[in-house]
Amino acid sequence: MYNDDLEHQLKETFEHEAALHRDRLEGLESRISEELEGRLPKPGFGDLIRDLVAPSKAGRMGQLVVLAATAAVFLIVGGLFLPELSPQLNPAERLAEAGGGVAFGTTVFLVPAPNASEVVLVGSFNNWEATPLADEDLDGIWRVELTLDPGRYEYAFVVDGQWWGQDPAADETVRSYGGYSSVRYIGLAGGDA
Amino acid sequence: MKLGRTVIAMLALSLTVVLVAAAGTQVSAQTPLDSVEDLLRAASIPSTDRILDAFQFGISANTLTPQDAFLVTDRIIQATGVLADKEAVLLALAMTLEQALPVDWLIDKVVEGISRRVALSAIRFEVQLRAQLQAGVRDLLFSKGIFAGNPSSTGGTALPQQRFNLLVMHISDALGDYREGGGSPLDYLSVYSAVEQRLAYLGGSVILLQDVELALSRVEPAELGQALLGALE
């Protein structure tokens, strides 16, 4: 496994550093067991999302609050659970489709917005003009697939006129004009070494 | 039977290609620079001639397409705002083109701002700053001998203009985003890390890895911070 001195030194450095701080892990297993013991059974993330985005009678403001809550939950958990919602969103699979980052296939964009009547995608790939998303199976998740050349793309969703630039499936999020834009890098590096 | 289907499919494909090509020709015929001129003159933009000259230069230098020229001019003219702001945004683009620097990312920033319905004065500020920033980054990389056209550049490693410009553009964009995200130009290590992160993402797909390596090895954190500071002053 180790081809040269540097590799040995890296291993030694990582191990040494971990050993220096290992006392922080003292009793972690009991702490976690106790923490979990004291909880009620947790619903799966899918249930949580369904609860959050369940159709409400609260009207437009209610929709926005629900959307904001959903966005916040998504933001907090990052891309961690999203592959469960839509396997196509997993960056590994997106990149696998690319055949090592040379030619790229389809990129999927999706957003949960169960009470929305119109969801569009705007970004540097469409001159910030609306590309509509669809929710054909009425599960509240709107989606669209685009074929993009390798590059860096900024984008945002617009849900019933409201901009939402914090896509948890994004590679990065940047501030733009006081709001947020999401960023996807298409065709990340591969095979140049 | 199968062969027949294949022939039909090929004919359909050829027809599609011809139609698409014809449509493309028509689009470009509809958006030459004279349409841009019509827009500028109808809006009474005082520096129309300079802007047109710059656009023309950009088209001949392959840093601008007639379609983008029309798109951005149209959006700016249609946007709500005062004439001075419209002209200033167009001039920021024109001055970038005059220096043969990349303008795509600035056009994107303008179009995004208009699409977000941001006040034109805010778009003006952002685009002027980024244009200024790009000129500063160009000067910095030039001084490091990265551009092949620079007499003091170090032979084998210096880059032709297109690759040089790609680096200049992405470094400037990373710096611009860093500033917009609230980063301080004086926090040199964070400035450098923002640039490094961007180039690491793009290396090997959009930018050649050796070009990323070249830029990162020659540019110091403080120099990037100073380039950002220079644009802010």
Added chain:
Amino acid sequence: MYRLFDEVSLLRASLQGETEAWGEIVARYKDAVFGLCLGFLHNPADAEDITHDAFIRAYENLRRYKLDKKFSTWIFTIASNLCRNRLRHRRYHPVIPPPDEIAGGSDPAVEYARDVRLGQVRKALDQLPYLYRTPLVLRFYNELAYNEIAEILAVPEGTVKTRIHRAKIQLKRIMEKDGLTDHVQR
């Protein structure tokens, strides 16, 4: 009680709500997860938080874990994603790394020389971009194969190899610049 259980039995028991069984999973993987987080973030307090959170998140989502996959890959992916999110939050508010704690040791002369050398490697690592540091940690601390690293970092295998290759070149360059070449022969 669960110490002698095999991993699959522990995971099954955990799914039934046996939190002690999960505790045993934590005991088995905590060092590897903590080392990963520490290598990624270079901040012991953050690494400790994320190690804790990763095991909680994993438990909460255990029903999503597929037994035909390696558990280590799954828990490392969760930890890696949490590290990335932590990094996003502090991108513009970088945490100043703790003072160099590499010092002391039982055999002063030998220990000291070794600590200085490792401290220098660590300093060079600090200067590497996050994207290059992470595959190094997974490869040389967690000792994972390229395909596992690719799965955890959600990039193609070719990219992992490229990044490790480039990371090593950059490290050598940084160490040369800092006059540390004596320690790196190749």
